[in-house]
Amino acid sequence: MPSKSIQFQKVGIMGKPRSQEAAETIKILHDHLVEEGCDIWLQDSLPESLHSKHTQPTSRKEMGKLVDLVVVVGGDGSMLNAGRYLVQHEVPLVGINRGHLGFLTDVRPTEVRERISEVLRGQYNQENRFILHTEVYRNQERIGRSDAVNELVLYPGEIARMLEFELFIDNQFVYSQRSDGLIVSTPTGSTAYALSGGGPIISPKIDAMVLVPMFPHTLSSRPIVIDANSHIEIAISSNNQHYPMVSCDGQVNIGLAPGDIIGIKKHPLPLKILHPESHDYYEVLRTKLGWGQKL
Template sequence: MEQFKHVGVTGRHGRSEVADTLRRLVTFLESRDVTIVLDSRITDMIPNHCHPICVRDALGEHCDLVIVVGGDGSLLGAARALVDFGIPVIGVNHGRLGFLTDICPSELETLLSEVLDGQYLEENRFLLEVEVERNGQIIDEGCALNDVVLHPGRSTRIIEFELFIDGQFVYKQRSDGIIIATPTGSTAYALSGGGPIMHPALDAIVLVPMFPHMLTNRPLVISGNSEVRLVICEVDHIDPQISCDGQIHLLGHPNDSITIRKKARQLKSLHPEHHDFYDACRSKLRWNHQEHCR
């Protein structure tokens, strides 16, 4: 396993408990004699430091590992910014669920010592890229680790759109929108919409209708290599939004075509050696905590 010598540090800005953990993390990394590079947005939370600073989007140019302190939202933002650099990311959880940031602050020094010594699990997580096409021109684009969502924005009206998968017409739907999620995102918004939980190792995409007019429109799991295209129908008199991880919002218009496909570069996600997806499900989703039979 790779041992890391240049470590980037980023996290959620503005929370006192995050600041405390960031300071502990920097002190720990200093004791490990690694080069520390700080995200410029968090430097005011770590006073009197003497480490190099750069914007988050450039951490991948200077580091061989990035540690994110915050919730899953913080890691989602870091993932989109760093995926093209091919460097691994690991999270220290200061959020609610923490499916992606799975190191507890109380175990920070112990578990990160193991990671820096090369004792960790590595997973490749794919992202989705989205393009919005209008009158034959790409007018906006984005990417998402969890999900791409077509929704009405501030309007309370339903959307009518057509769905194509790999060029084949699937259906025309009237609904509040649709969630297109990766296995990583299957435990996020898609789960609350009634979608299935997918193991992170699956090469699949799930499409979850949001309050469809026809109750026979159910979640649909397709190949991870499929290309999904949504066409907003002309009858709509609203400008729906296309959200990436709930953090990037693209504006659509009637007759726009929205194409979603797997991004070529994948995210390297690190976990402690004892990480277990099903254990995470039990603890985060409050599944039965009783001991198993054998």
């Protein structure tokens, strides 16, 4: 019989389908959840060898309807993918790091049993992070939409092409720009592509977005931090002779044409991420970015 102290009875597992390291950790996680008496749903694209009589296969799209908690085994990319699917169901996520940086997946593979037991029993810190929702319009008709946990990137789609566009925030004109594109980032994404582009690190506790120009034609163009509840519009200039792209988390791409309008706003629902009680955001920054340690 399952322990009465368990807070999450229905647990989903998502992860990298073709990662041997992730598969090894998923097997350990699976066995531990069985011992805890949990009902387990497994992402159906994971290797057949990971499925058992204790698991029920389901798609990423359906996972959020069935479970109380999702454990993501992989890197930050796996968490970004899971977040876009699960945010609408308000299902909390906890990440086990089998990737590289691990800003979002902060449970070490060697601590799976200990940390997951703690989470199951309510010993965790919950962090609500907002994500972006974008829609693309052509001749006033919506042609595409997606969500982004980290960032939305407007880029030319071709090497050595300059992109022309106009930026509006809350219906106010900000600037016209010729550049390699624009990064619109959440605080979660401020340590990712936006950081590489020269943007600031934004604490996840701050309700803000950052707009980072990519190699602008004028050196006076600089990153802007704005209120997260702002509505952003990017108008692709009809002067462009090529077809740019907009990318969400580097995983979902929408093709654009001259004259298209990109609308970006805060998603109405938060992404719920659970951390071990020992989680320290600034310790993560020190470790991942190589900052100096305490003397």
